Amino acid sequence: MRKASGMKLTNRLVAFVTLIVICAIFVIFIGGAFSFRKLGQDYLTHYLDGVVEVIDQELADPQGSQSLSRWLPKLLKASNVVELEVGSNAGVVYAFKGLQPITDRSVLHNSRYELEHNPDFYVTLKSIPPYTEFTYSIGAMSSISLAVAIIILGLIWGMDWLRRQLYGSELLEHRGRMILAGRVDDNAVGDEQEWPATASLALDKMIAELKDARQERSRFDTFIRTHTFLDQLTGAANRVLFDSRLQSMLQDQETHGAVLLIRITDWDELLAEKGKEEADELIQDVGVVISNLIQRYPDTVLSRYFDAEFAILLSQQSTKEVKQFTNVLMNALDRLIPAAPLEPDNWCHIGVTFCASGERRGRVMDEADMALRSAQLQGTNSWYAFKKDQQYEDARGSVRWRTLLDTIFSNGGPILYQQPVLMLDETILHRELLARIKDENGMLIKASRFLTAVKQVGFNARMDKLVIAQALKMLKEQPVEDLISVNVSVEALLEKSFVKWLRDELLQTPRTVLNRLSFEVAEGGLVKHLDAMRPVARMLVGLGCKLVVDQAGRTIVSTHYIKDIKADYIKLHRSLVREIDQRQENQLFVRSMLGACADSDAQVIAVGVENSKEWQVLKQLGVKGGQGRYFSAEISVENSKHIAQTNGKLFRNKF
Structure with a gap:
């Protein structure tokens, strides 16, 4: 799995450029040092070649060999030659050894020459390499020092310019880190200075579309659940949800409650004579009345069980409380005046049954339906409770x-x-x-x-x-x-x-x-x-x-x-x-x-x-x-x- 880098893009580029410049300076210094050394060696070799040539010419002259001891030491001292030896197979002709102290003789330059005009003679020299005793001099190294200073100042200015140019990229990277950290809402719209601008605008657009897609998905999920479990006209639960909740309550331990069925009599005749709009309006009025009354009872489920029938599940309520609620509900519904052909005093009936853990859902609904039919037989707006041997009394107020x-x-x-x-x-x-x-x-x-x-x-x-x-x-x-x-x-x-x-x-x-x-x-x-x-x-x-x-x-x-x-x-x-x-x-x-x-x-x-x-x-x-x-x-x-x-x-x- 890919992970976000822990180093900023600007820091990466700055480190890269700085490393390149430092490496370039280092290479220049190394090359310059070798060049200085090679030039010194070439200069020393050229100079010593001249000295050896003079010695060769003097030895070729019968009188010149006698004057070597007079002029040669001064020349060797001026040439930083520490030791010199002129000899042949017969022995040493002339030897010179300087008096200057040498702390480290290993640095001396050793060379040997065969004389051209005197084939049997040779010359060996030990000399001090050039620049060995030189120290740093501001005057001599001022140009190099100035070049290094210019390079450093240019590097500092270049890094500052690079940071300014890449500030927008840093903003975009920081925004990306915040999004990865889960703070999408706080970073939905980027700063105007973000760079590249196309990437920033594309990110803004994608986040906006993602938000809209999430909201649309939430609405779609709600739509699915609503059409699966809710009645579209009243907003109450449908039969599927009611049966599920009732079955769940009956399977729980130590639970009891009551089921109420409310039926609108002759609703089909109203639908045929007045039309769907008038019939649906009555259903909505009944739903509003019931919804208002069940607010004081938690865990209550209201369902439009059939087209003209509502079902209420009251959980953990005593028989006395259920009967009081049914009386209040009956009185509230009795105040509604339905349109003809419904009779104002005989259009609504309620059937009540009590249930507890262990009972079958189908039997409970059959009991409620029988109670509802008994209420209809009374010929007026009324309710009837199914008679059961077990009553669920809880007198605790x-x-x-x-x-x-x-x-x-x-x-x-x-x-x-x-x-x-x-x-x-x-x-x-x-x-x-x-x-x-x-x-x-x-x-x-x-x-x-x-x-x-x-x-x-x-x-x-x-x-x-x-x-x-x-x-x-x-x-x-x-x-x-x-x-x-x-x-x-x-x-x-x-x-x-x-x-x-x-x-x-x-x-x-x-x-x-x-x-x-x-x-x-x-x-x-x-x-x-x-x-x-x-x-x-x-x-x-x-x-x-x-x-x-x-x-x-x-x-x-x-x-x-x-x-x-x-x-x-x-x-x-x-x-x-x-x-x-x-x-x-x-x-x-x-x-x-x-x-x-x-x-x-x-x-x-x-x-x-x-x-x-x-x-x-x-x-x-x-x-x-x-x-x-x-x-x-x-x-x-x-x-x-x-x-x-x-x-x-x-x-x-x-x-």
Whole structure:
């Protein structure tokens, strides 16, 4: 894989030019030194040749040999000759040895000549090489010194000119480094000084097209999910999504709820007489009334089940609460005045049935349909509840919930369970902390049951503070390889006091601990309050924590938030994972979510994996990890140390 160079282009060119100039100066100096040496040698050889020629001529003259001792020493001394010897086969005729001290005789130049006019004679000389005793002289070397100074000044000016000319290239390179670092939005448009200008303009155009393609892909993914799971007229869920959510609830443990069917009688006659526009307007009015009333009930699913029929799934609500809601809904619908041929007092009927874990979805819908038919037999706008032997009463109102939660909080907070999230390479990504509380009788209550009450009484911030405090304490006490994930409600993060408390707590925690902590936020609330959540998400990521978006796919929203808040992990809602091997529409949704995360660093995690068939399909689709009872059951934090020792053997069998 190619990597960006760590050296700037300008620095490369400057280093290259500087090296070339220095090498050129070095070569010139070396060549000059050899030239000086060769010239000195040639000069000395030429001079000594003249001296030897004079000696040869003098020896050829019978009287000249007698005068050698008079004039030759002066000539040799002037010629820097240290020793001279004139001889023949018969012996030495004349010898000279200078008196000047020689510290290193190895530097002396040795030469031997055969005399031309005196064939049997020879001359040997030892002389001092030229320039040996010379020292640096400003006068003599001024021209060379000036040349070197000019070269250095020219090099400095040239480097400065080169840097100015390549400043635009440096800007373009810096922009490229920022883009590689993930800061594309901050460097979408380049500086006017960037060079080459064509590359800068091309980069601007490509980034703009990439942004548009990402937004178009997000819109297309949203379009796919919307047409797969939503009704186009009312914006409510369609039958596919409702059946999936109902099936998921019935397969969960310790869950109960109610299903309401609302049917508009004689809607087909209205469609035939008044036309589609008038009939659709009535459907929209009914949808608006129902949507407004279910806002106070979390985890409620509203669906346009058939053309003239709506279905509502109320989760974790008591029989009393469901009946009160049905009365309010019936009164609200009774205020609508439908157009003829619908009768104002006999056009809308509601069937109610209660359900719990373990029941079959088809039977529950049949019970709701029978209750609806019983309501129609009454001849007026009315509702009817299917009679069942098992009733789901929960008389605990908001006052009793507040009292129970106050007691829990004063005793140290909820009981924490944990469940690991496994990646494809069998490593544990983190352990998600799950809150449980005990009621007055000591029975454990899951978060899905008491979180609704926590929200109603306004205790979200208190609950989250206790869980986060316990998580930080666990991280400080446990080994450094343990990573923990905690759920934080959007309602708490919207409170400035809670965010300030959270910031102060995290600032007092070592960075090594924060790097092992992840915060999970529900997708629906995150997207609904995205502008308010964006700075909070930046704070958490900036402090070193991981950001996890939980319950992805529970509501149909745009996935553009993934790149906006730079989430690390996306956890799919368990209703999408449940029996995904049998539901093509859920597989389509997961593929769409994976496509939305393709251009980001976010990884998709499947939550609620129950069996190997689901896990195999999820791996084929491309999820990066899984969480659920298939890998490990929810374990109490107090017993986690013992369970952790056996987790390795348990997990290896799942992959």
